Amino acid sequence: MPAETDPRFLRSREAILHAARELLLEKGPAAVTHAPVAERAGVGRATVYRHWPRPELLLVEAMATVPMPFFAEPTVPTRDWLRRELTAMAHQLDLDDVRAVATTLANTALWDEHMEARRAQFAGVLSERVTAALDDAQHRGELTLAIPGRNAAAALIGPLYYRSTIEHSPADPGLIESAIAALGSWTTD
Amino acid sequence: MPAETDPRFLRSREAILHAARELLLEKGPAAVTHAPVAERAGVGRATVYRHWPRPELLLVEAMATVPMPFFAEPTVPTRDWLRRELTAMAHQLDLDDVRAVATTLANTALWDEHMEARRAQFAGVLSERVTAALDDAQHRGELTLAIPGRNAAAALIGPLYYRSTIEHSPADPGLIESAIAALGSWTTD
DNA sequence: CATCCTATGAGACGAGTTGACTCATAGGCG
Protein backbone atom coordinates (compact mmCIF):
# COMPACT_ATOMS: atom_id res chain seq x y z
CA MET A 1 0.00 0.00 0.00
CA PRO A 2 1.55 3.33 -1.11
CA ALA A 3 1.87 6.61 0.77
CA GLU A 4 -1.29 8.02 2.29
CA THR A 5 -0.50 11.62 1.42
CA ASP A 6 0.47 11.43 -2.25
CA PRO A 7 -2.03 13.55 -4.24
CA ARG A 8 -1.97 11.04 -7.08
CA PHE A 9 -2.83 8.26 -4.67
CA LEU A 10 -5.68 10.22 -3.11
CA ARG A 11 -7.05 11.27 -6.49
CA SER A 12 -7.16 7.69 -7.72
CA ARG A 13 -8.68 6.55 -4.45
CA GLU A 14 -11.51 9.06 -4.66
CA ALA A 15 -12.20 8.30 -8.32
CA ILE A 16 -12.34 4.57 -7.59
CA LEU A 17 -14.65 4.98 -4.62
CA HIS A 18 -16.93 7.26 -6.59
CA ALA A 19 -17.12 4.81 -9.50
CA ALA A 20 -17.70 1.87 -7.17
CA ARG A 21 -20.56 3.66 -5.49
CA GLU A 22 -22.15 4.53 -8.82
CA LEU A 23 -21.88 0.92 -9.97
CA LEU A 24 -23.42 -0.33 -6.74
CA LEU A 25 -26.39 1.97 -7.19
CA GLU A 26 -26.88 1.23 -10.87
CA LYS A 27 -26.23 -2.49 -11.09
CA GLY A 28 -25.95 -3.89 -7.60
CA PRO A 29 -23.11 -5.23 -5.46
CA ALA A 30 -22.20 -7.99 -7.91
CA ALA A 31 -21.19 -5.32 -10.45
CA VAL A 32 -18.55 -3.81 -8.16
CA THR A 33 -15.54 -5.64 -9.62
CA HIS A 34 -12.15 -4.37 -10.66
CA ALA A 35 -12.52 -3.97 -14.41
CA PRO A 36 -15.80 -1.99 -14.57
CA VAL A 37 -14.75 0.17 -11.63
CA ALA A 38 -11.43 0.97 -13.30
CA GLU A 39 -13.07 1.84 -16.59
CA ARG A 40 -15.65 4.11 -15.00
CA ALA A 41 -13.10 5.76 -12.74
CA GLY A 42 -10.87 6.51 -15.73
CA VAL A 43 -8.09 4.63 -14.02
CA GLY A 44 -5.92 1.67 -14.94
CA ARG A 45 -7.13 -1.74 -13.86
CA ALA A 46 -3.87 -2.39 -12.03
CA THR A 47 -4.43 0.74 -9.97
CA VAL A 48 -7.68 -0.61 -8.59
CA TYR A 49 -5.87 -3.82 -7.63
CA ARG A 50 -3.15 -1.83 -5.91
CA HIS A 51 -5.67 0.07 -3.81
CA TRP A 52 -8.02 -2.81 -3.09
CA PRO A 53 -6.59 -6.25 -3.83
CA ARG A 54 -9.98 -7.81 -3.05
CA PRO A 55 -13.24 -6.19 -4.14
CA GLU A 56 -15.10 -6.91 -0.88
CA LEU A 57 -13.37 -4.14 1.02
CA LEU A 58 -13.84 -1.78 -1.90
CA LEU A 59 -17.57 -2.40 -1.73
CA VAL A 60 -17.59 -1.86 2.03
CA GLU A 61 -15.72 1.42 1.74
CA ALA A 62 -17.78 2.60 -1.21
CA MET A 63 -20.91 2.02 0.82
CA ALA A 64 -19.41 4.01 3.67
CA THR A 65 -19.34 7.06 1.37
CA VAL A 66 -23.14 7.15 1.47
CA PRO A 67 -23.80 9.28 4.54
CA MET A 68 -26.24 7.82 7.05
CA PRO A 69 -26.13 10.26 9.98
CA PHE A 70 -29.13 9.00 11.91
CA PHE A 71 -30.05 9.79 15.50
CA ALA A 72 -26.99 11.93 16.11
CA GLU A 73 -27.21 14.75 18.67
CA PRO A 74 -30.43 14.23 20.59
CA THR A 75 -32.45 17.30 21.51
CA VAL A 76 -35.30 17.95 23.92
CA PRO A 77 -38.18 17.17 23.87
CA THR A 78 -37.21 13.67 22.83
CA ARG A 79 -40.55 13.01 21.19
CA ASP A 80 -40.10 15.86 18.71
CA TRP A 81 -36.52 14.81 18.10
CA LEU A 82 -37.62 11.24 17.37
CA ARG A 83 -40.28 12.48 14.99
CA ARG A 84 -37.74 14.59 13.12
CA GLU A 85 -35.11 11.88 12.99
CA LEU A 86 -37.52 9.18 11.87
CA THR A 87 -39.00 11.48 9.25
CA ALA A 88 -35.52 12.21 7.96
CA MET A 89 -34.72 8.51 7.95
CA ALA A 90 -37.92 7.69 6.06
CA HIS A 91 -37.00 10.36 3.52
CA GLN A 92 -33.51 8.91 3.17
CA LEU A 93 -34.87 5.40 2.73
CA ASP A 94 -36.87 6.65 -0.24
CA LEU A 95 -33.62 7.48 -1.97
CA ASP A 96 -32.30 4.70 -4.12
CA ASP A 97 -28.78 4.87 -2.78
CA VAL A 98 -29.70 4.57 0.86
CA ARG A 99 -32.08 1.73 0.12
CA ALA A 100 -29.39 -0.02 -1.90
CA VAL A 101 -26.84 0.39 0.86
CA ALA A 102 -29.21 -0.84 3.55
CA THR A 103 -30.30 -3.98 1.70
CA THR A 104 -26.79 -4.72 0.49
CA LEU A 105 -25.55 -4.42 4.04
CA ALA A 106 -28.18 -6.82 5.36
CA ASN A 107 -27.67 -9.34 2.58
CA THR A 108 -23.91 -9.30 2.05
CA ALA A 109 -23.23 -9.41 5.80
CA LEU A 110 -24.55 -12.97 5.84
CA TRP A 111 -21.52 -14.23 3.90
CA ASP A 112 -18.83 -11.56 4.07
CA GLU A 113 -17.08 -10.90 7.35
CA HIS A 114 -16.11 -7.33 6.51
CA MET A 115 -19.66 -6.44 5.68
CA GLU A 116 -20.80 -8.27 8.77
CA ALA A 117 -18.51 -6.09 10.86
CA ARG A 118 -20.03 -2.98 9.34
CA ARG A 119 -23.55 -4.25 9.89
CA ALA A 120 -22.81 -4.92 13.54
CA GLN A 121 -21.27 -1.49 13.95
CA PHE A 122 -24.18 0.22 12.22
CA ALA A 123 -26.79 -1.64 14.25
CA GLY A 124 -24.88 -0.97 17.45
CA VAL A 125 -24.58 2.77 16.83
CA LEU A 126 -28.27 3.14 16.05
CA SER A 127 -29.30 1.11 19.07
CA GLU A 128 -27.01 2.98 21.44
CA ARG A 129 -28.10 6.39 20.28
CA VAL A 130 -31.78 5.56 20.51
CA THR A 131 -31.60 3.91 23.90
CA ALA A 132 -29.44 6.71 25.31
CA ALA A 133 -31.95 9.33 24.20
CA LEU A 134 -34.88 7.33 25.54
CA ASP A 135 -33.14 6.73 28.86
CA ASP A 136 -32.64 10.44 29.16
CA ALA A 137 -36.26 11.13 28.30
CA GLN A 138 -37.32 8.65 30.95
CA HIS A 139 -35.11 10.24 33.60
CA ARG A 140 -36.50 13.64 32.70
CA GLY A 141 -40.01 12.26 33.11
CA GLU A 142 -40.95 12.86 29.48
CA LEU A 143 -41.47 9.17 28.80
CA THR A 144 -42.42 6.00 30.62
CA LEU A 145 -41.09 3.13 28.55
CA ALA A 146 -43.48 0.24 27.99
CA ILE A 147 -40.87 -1.95 26.33
CA PRO A 148 -37.26 -2.83 27.17
CA GLY A 149 -34.79 -0.31 25.82
CA ARG A 150 -33.09 -2.94 23.69
CA ASN A 151 -36.30 -3.26 21.68
CA ALA A 152 -36.62 0.44 20.99
CA ALA A 153 -34.51 0.67 17.85
CA ALA A 154 -36.30 -2.26 16.20
CA ALA A 155 -39.72 -0.88 17.19
CA LEU A 156 -38.91 2.55 15.78
CA ILE A 157 -36.87 1.79 12.70
CA GLY A 158 -38.30 -1.61 11.76
CA PRO A 159 -41.58 -0.37 10.28
CA LEU A 160 -39.82 2.26 8.13
CA TYR A 161 -37.22 -0.25 7.03
CA TYR A 162 -39.83 -2.83 6.06
CA ARG A 163 -41.93 -0.24 4.30
CA SER A 164 -38.96 0.88 2.24
CA THR A 165 -37.15 -2.37 1.46
CA ILE A 166 -40.03 -4.86 1.22
CA GLU A 167 -43.07 -2.78 0.35
CA HIS A 168 -41.16 -0.22 -1.75
CA SER A 169 -43.46 2.59 -0.71
CA PRO A 170 -42.78 5.87 1.02
CA ALA A 171 -43.41 5.83 4.75
CA ASP A 172 -46.30 7.99 5.85
CA PRO A 173 -46.33 10.03 9.06
CA GLY A 174 -48.86 7.71 10.66
CA LEU A 175 -46.36 4.87 10.62
CA ILE A 176 -43.87 7.05 12.47
CA GLU A 177 -46.42 8.29 14.99
CA SER A 178 -47.62 4.83 15.87
CA ALA A 179 -44.05 3.60 16.29
CA ILE A 180 -43.28 6.47 18.66
CA ALA A 181 -46.49 5.88 20.58
CA ALA A 182 -45.68 2.17 20.89
CA LEU A 183 -42.60 2.95 22.99
CA GLY A 184 -44.63 3.83 26.05
CA SER A 185 -46.59 6.76 27.46
CA TRP A 186 -45.40 10.29 26.78
CA THR A 187 -46.14 13.34 28.87
CA THR A 188 -47.55 16.13 26.74
CA ASP A 189 -46.36 19.23 28.60
CA MET B 1 -37.73 -26.36 -23.06
CA PRO B 2 -38.38 -30.11 -22.91
CA ALA B 3 -41.46 -32.03 -21.81
CA GLU B 4 -42.87 -31.18 -18.40
CA THR B 5 -43.72 -34.76 -17.47
CA ASP B 6 -40.54 -36.64 -18.34
CA PRO B 7 -39.22 -38.18 -15.10
CA ARG B 8 -35.65 -37.49 -16.19
CA PHE B 9 -36.51 -33.85 -16.72
CA LEU B 10 -38.21 -33.55 -13.34
CA ARG B 11 -35.38 -35.33 -11.56
CA SER B 12 -32.80 -32.98 -13.02
CA ARG B 13 -34.98 -30.00 -12.24
CA GLU B 14 -35.32 -30.94 -8.59
CA ALA B 15 -31.62 -31.70 -8.20
CA ILE B 16 -30.72 -28.33 -9.74
CA LEU B 17 -33.14 -26.39 -7.57
CA HIS B 18 -31.91 -28.18 -4.48
CA ALA B 19 -28.29 -27.44 -5.31
CA ALA B 20 -29.06 -23.81 -6.13
CA ARG B 21 -30.79 -23.36 -2.81
CA GLU B 22 -27.89 -24.90 -0.92
CA LEU B 23 -25.44 -22.62 -2.70
CA LEU B 24 -27.55 -19.58 -1.96
CA LEU B 25 -27.57 -20.42 1.74
CA GLU B 26 -23.88 -21.26 1.95
CA LYS B 27 -22.30 -18.63 -0.26
CA GLY B 28 -24.91 -16.08 -1.20
CA PRO B 29 -26.78 -15.21 -4.40
CA ALA B 30 -23.61 -14.47 -6.37
CA ALA B 31 -22.59 -18.14 -6.04
CA VAL B 32 -25.70 -19.39 -7.82
CA THR B 33 -24.16 -19.81 -11.29
CA HIS B 34 -24.36 -22.65 -13.76
CA ALA B 35 -21.09 -24.48 -13.15
CA PRO B 36 -21.19 -24.81 -9.34
CA VAL B 37 -24.89 -25.64 -9.39
CA ALA B 38 -24.29 -28.37 -11.99
CA GLU B 39 -21.43 -29.87 -10.05
CA ARG B 40 -23.31 -29.93 -6.77
CA ALA B 41 -26.46 -31.26 -8.38
CA GLY B 42 -24.51 -34.09 -9.98
CA VAL B 43 -25.75 -32.97 -13.35
CA GLY B 44 -24.12 -31.93 -16.59
CA ARG B 45 -23.42 -28.24 -17.02
CA ALA B 46 -25.38 -28.19 -20.27
CA THR B 47 -28.42 -29.56 -18.47
CA VAL B 48 -28.54 -26.53 -16.19
CA TYR B 49 -28.39 -24.27 -19.25
CA ARG B 50 -31.24 -26.22 -20.87
CA HIS B 51 -33.45 -25.77 -17.82
CA TRP B 52 -32.49 -22.18 -16.98
CA PRO B 53 -30.67 -20.33 -19.76
CA ARG B 54 -30.11 -17.40 -17.38
CA PRO B 55 -29.23 -17.87 -13.71
CA GLU B 56 -31.50 -15.08 -12.45
CA LEU B 57 -34.65 -17.13 -12.86
CA LEU B 58 -32.95 -20.12 -11.33
CA LEU B 59 -32.21 -18.07 -8.24
CA VAL B 60 -35.79 -16.81 -8.10
CA GLU B 61 -37.21 -20.32 -8.34
CA ALA B 62 -34.70 -21.74 -5.89
CA MET B 63 -35.73 -19.12 -3.36
CA ALA B 64 -39.36 -20.06 -3.92
CA THR B 65 -38.56 -23.55 -2.61
CA VAL B 66 -38.03 -22.05 0.85
CA PRO B 67 -41.53 -22.15 2.31
CA MET B 68 -42.75 -18.90 3.85
CA PRO B 69 -46.37 -19.63 4.76
CA PHE B 70 -47.08 -16.58 6.86
CA PHE B 71 -50.46 -15.25 7.95
CA ALA B 72 -52.41 -17.93 6.13
CA GLU B 73 -55.81 -18.98 7.50
CA PRO B 74 -56.75 -16.41 10.12
CA THR B 75 -58.48 -17.66 13.24
CA VAL B 76 -60.40 -15.97 16.04
CA PRO B 77 -59.54 -14.22 18.28
CA THR B 78 -57.38 -12.23 15.90
CA ARG B 79 -55.05 -11.08 18.64
CA ASP B 80 -54.05 -14.63 19.55
CA TRP B 81 -53.70 -15.51 15.89
CA LEU B 82 -51.42 -12.51 15.34
CA ARG B 83 -49.32 -13.50 18.33
CA ARG B 84 -48.94 -17.04 17.02
CA GLU B 85 -48.17 -15.97 13.47
CA LEU B 86 -45.66 -13.32 14.48
CA THR B 87 -43.97 -15.73 16.88
CA ALA B 88 -43.72 -18.28 14.11
CA MET B 89 -42.34 -15.64 11.76
CA ALA B 90 -39.76 -14.52 14.33
CA HIS B 91 -38.73 -18.14 14.74
CA GLN B 92 -38.42 -18.55 10.97
CA LEU B 93 -36.38 -15.37 10.67
CA ASP B 94 -33.87 -16.87 13.08
CA LEU B 95 -33.21 -19.62 10.56
CA ASP B 96 -30.41 -18.84 8.19
CA ASP B 97 -32.28 -19.83 5.07
CA VAL B 98 -35.28 -17.62 5.69
CA ARG B 99 -33.06 -14.69 6.60
CA ALA B 100 -31.00 -15.27 3.48
CA VAL B 101 -34.08 -15.43 1.29
CA ALA B 102 -35.60 -12.31 2.81
CA THR B 103 -32.50 -10.16 2.46
CA THR B 104 -31.69 -11.50 -0.99
CA LEU B 105 -35.22 -10.70 -2.07
CA ALA B 106 -34.99 -7.14 -0.79
CA ASN B 107 -31.58 -6.53 -2.27
CA THR B 108 -31.76 -8.31 -5.63
CA ALA B 109 -35.19 -6.86 -6.38
CA LEU B 110 -33.57 -3.43 -6.75
CA TRP B 111 -31.82 -4.48 -9.98
CA ASP B 112 -33.53 -7.66 -11.25
CA GLU B 113 -37.03 -7.43 -12.62
CA HIS B 114 -37.87 -11.06 -11.91
CA MET B 115 -36.88 -10.72 -8.29
CA GLU B 116 -38.74 -7.42 -8.14
CA ALA B 117 -41.89 -9.19 -9.29
CA ARG B 118 -41.51 -11.73 -6.52
CA ARG B 119 -40.88 -9.05 -3.93
CA ALA B 120 -44.03 -7.21 -4.97
CA GLN B 121 -46.05 -10.41 -4.88
CA PHE B 122 -44.67 -11.36 -1.47
CA ALA B 123 -45.29 -7.93 0.02
CA GLY B 124 -48.78 -7.85 -1.47
CA VAL B 125 -49.78 -11.23 -0.08
CA LEU B 126 -48.58 -10.38 3.42
CA SER B 127 -50.29 -7.00 3.39
CA GLU B 128 -53.57 -8.40 2.07
CA ARG B 129 -53.72 -11.21 4.60
CA VAL B 130 -52.94 -8.95 7.53
CA THR B 131 -55.37 -6.20 6.57
CA ALA B 132 -58.13 -8.70 5.81
CA ALA B 133 -57.76 -10.28 9.25
CA LEU B 134 -57.65 -6.89 10.96
CA ASP B 135 -60.70 -5.65 9.05
CA ASP B 136 -62.54 -8.71 10.20
CA ALA B 137 -61.41 -8.17 13.79
CA GLN B 138 -62.63 -4.60 13.59
CA HIS B 139 -66.04 -5.59 12.23
CA ARG B 140 -66.36 -8.15 15.00
CA GLY B 141 -65.54 -5.46 17.54
CA GLU B 142 -62.37 -7.15 18.73
CA LEU B 143 -60.17 -4.26 17.60
CA THR B 144 -60.35 -0.53 17.02
CA LEU B 145 -57.56 0.31 14.61
CA ALA B 146 -55.48 3.36 15.51
CA ILE B 147 -53.56 3.32 12.24
CA PRO B 148 -54.60 2.94 8.60
CA GLY B 149 -54.84 -0.69 7.53
CA ARG B 150 -52.16 -0.20 4.88
CA ASN B 151 -49.67 0.47 7.67
CA ALA B 152 -50.49 -2.66 9.63
CA ALA B 153 -48.13 -5.08 7.89
CA ALA B 154 -45.17 -2.74 8.26
CA ALA B 155 -46.00 -2.02 11.90
CA LEU B 156 -46.27 -5.73 12.73
CA ILE B 157 -43.55 -7.29 10.62
CA GLY B 158 -41.09 -4.40 10.44
CA PRO B 159 -39.68 -4.72 13.97
CA LEU B 160 -39.10 -8.47 13.59
CA TYR B 161 -37.57 -7.99 10.18
CA TYR B 162 -35.21 -5.29 11.43
CA ARG B 163 -34.30 -7.30 14.50
CA SER B 164 -33.41 -10.31 12.36
CA THR B 165 -31.72 -8.76 9.32
CA ILE B 166 -30.01 -5.70 10.82
CA GLU B 167 -29.53 -6.52 14.49
CA HIS B 168 -29.03 -10.26 13.94
CA SER B 169 -30.68 -11.13 17.22
CA PRO B 170 -33.68 -13.30 17.99
CA ALA B 171 -36.90 -11.39 18.47
CA ASP B 172 -38.26 -11.49 21.97
CA PRO B 173 -41.96 -11.70 22.84
CA GLY B 174 -42.03 -8.11 24.05
CA LEU B 175 -41.27 -6.84 20.57
CA ILE B 176 -44.23 -8.79 19.23
CA GLU B 177 -46.57 -7.65 22.00
CA SER B 178 -45.75 -3.99 21.55
CA ALA B 179 -46.25 -4.27 17.78
CA ILE B 180 -49.68 -5.83 18.30
CA ALA B 181 -50.59 -3.22 20.88
CA ALA B 182 -49.52 -0.43 18.51
CA LEU B 183 -52.24 -1.39 16.03
CA GLY B 184 -55.00 0.07 18.17
CA SER B 185 -57.11 -0.87 21.16
CA TRP B 186 -58.14 -4.47 21.66
CA THR B 187 -61.11 -5.69 23.62
CA THR B 188 -60.05 -8.28 26.14
CA ASP B 189 -63.13 -10.50 26.38
C1' DC C 1 15.13 24.64 -12.82
C1' DA C 2 17.08 19.89 -12.14
C1' DT C 3 16.68 15.55 -9.70
C1' DC C 4 14.82 11.81 -7.57
C1' DC C 5 10.91 9.05 -6.05
C1' DT C 6 6.90 6.55 -6.89
C1' DA C 7 1.99 6.05 -8.37
C1' DT C 8 0.24 5.31 -12.58
C1' DG C 9 -1.46 3.49 -17.45
C1' DA C 10 -0.86 0.29 -20.81
C1' DG C 11 -0.35 -4.01 -21.87
C1' DA C 12 1.12 -9.02 -21.75
C1' DC C 13 0.25 -13.34 -19.70
C1' DG C 14 -1.74 -17.90 -18.03
C1' DA C 15 -5.55 -19.67 -15.61
C1' DG C 16 -10.16 -20.01 -15.15
C1' DT C 17 -15.10 -19.04 -16.49
C1' DT C 18 -18.88 -18.46 -19.67
C1' DG C 19 -22.23 -19.64 -23.03
C1' DA C 20 -23.02 -22.28 -27.23
C1' DC C 21 -22.61 -26.31 -29.64
C1' DT C 22 -22.09 -31.57 -30.94
C1' DC C 23 -22.79 -36.35 -30.32
C1' DA C 24 -23.08 -40.89 -28.36
C1' DT C 25 -25.71 -42.87 -24.51
C1' DA C 26 -29.30 -44.48 -21.78
C1' DG C 27 -33.72 -43.78 -19.37
C1' DG C 28 -38.45 -44.19 -20.09
C1' DC C 29 -42.41 -44.54 -23.22
C1' DG C 30 -45.60 -47.21 -26.34
Next chain:
DNA sequence: CGCCTATGAGTCAACTCGTCTCATAGGATG
Protein backbone atom coordinates in the same frame (compact mmCIF):
# COMPACT_ATOMS: atom_id res chain seq x y z
C1' DC D 1 -38.55 -54.69 -28.33
C1' DG D 2 -37.84 -50.11 -30.63
C1' DC D 3 -38.47 -45.30 -30.76
C1' DC D 4 -37.97 -40.76 -28.68
C1' DT D 5 -35.53 -37.45 -26.22
C1' DA D 6 -33.17 -35.67 -21.98
C1' DT D 7 -28.78 -36.21 -20.58
C1' DG D 8 -23.36 -36.22 -19.71
C1' DA D 9 -19.21 -35.47 -21.57
C1' DG D 10 -16.64 -32.94 -24.22
C1' DT D 11 -15.01 -29.14 -27.51
C1' DC D 12 -14.56 -24.40 -28.61
C1' DA D 13 -14.03 -19.28 -28.86
C1' DA D 14 -14.73 -15.27 -26.19
C1' DC D 15 -14.24 -13.25 -22.11
C1' DT D 16 -12.79 -12.33 -17.19
C1' DC D 17 -9.51 -12.57 -13.39
C1' DG D 18 -5.35 -11.77 -10.90
C1' DT D 19 -0.48 -10.93 -11.52
C1' DC D 20 3.45 -8.95 -13.39
C1' DT D 21 6.49 -5.73 -16.16
C1' DC D 22 7.96 -1.43 -17.76
C1' DA D 23 8.05 3.22 -19.55
C1' DT D 24 5.90 7.56 -18.18
C1' DA D 25 4.64 11.52 -15.74
C1' DG D 26 3.09 13.88 -11.40
C1' DG D 27 4.87 15.84 -7.47
C1' DA D 28 8.19 16.56 -3.58
C1' DT D 29 12.93 18.19 -2.62
C1' DG D 30 17.11 20.69 -3.39
